[in-house]
Amino acid sequence: MKQSISVLALAFAACGGTDRQPTGPEPEREPACTPPADASAPAYSDLYASYFAAGTPGHCATAHCHGAPGANVWSCGDSAADCYAGMVRAGLINVTDPARSLIADPQRSPLLWVNQAGDMPFDSNAPLPAGRDAILAWVAACAPND
């Protein structure tokens, strides 16, 4: 019995035990998000120009809202690139799993256009189906920084 255990231990050591590195190509990982083929979704820069910039229905980039001076909680900034980066930092856009971005979540989005219980824009509670649909289409297209 003792002899067979040491033979087994020897065989195990000879085969490299449990820390053998898998050989061969990495298994193909499913992409986190595949944009629809029709490419009809608005670009983020369109969303910014129509819904997030100062003077728009969402006007997040307004001073004392999410624009300087006096941005609250997160900063949208005065360009689409700055606002995209600010929304990523705020957790509104999920770059690793874009289709699950918070801004488009009907239960958790802070935006009342998307989630009726949302509280943003802070100074307006008017629904905006066009804004909602544009944001949902962009997120379904994998929320690109375009």
Ligand code: HEM
């Ligand atoms: C589409 C546009 C907007 C988005 C995506 C947005 C998003 C957010 C988020 C994620 C927060 C933090 C969590 C929350 O309180 O829900 C927040 C807080 C806040 N936002 Fe907005 N916001 C927008 C527009 C505005 C506007 C226009 C104003 C000003 C009139 C504003 C003022 C504020 C303030 C004061 C807070 C802090 C609220 C508190 O402390 O309870 N936001 N916003």
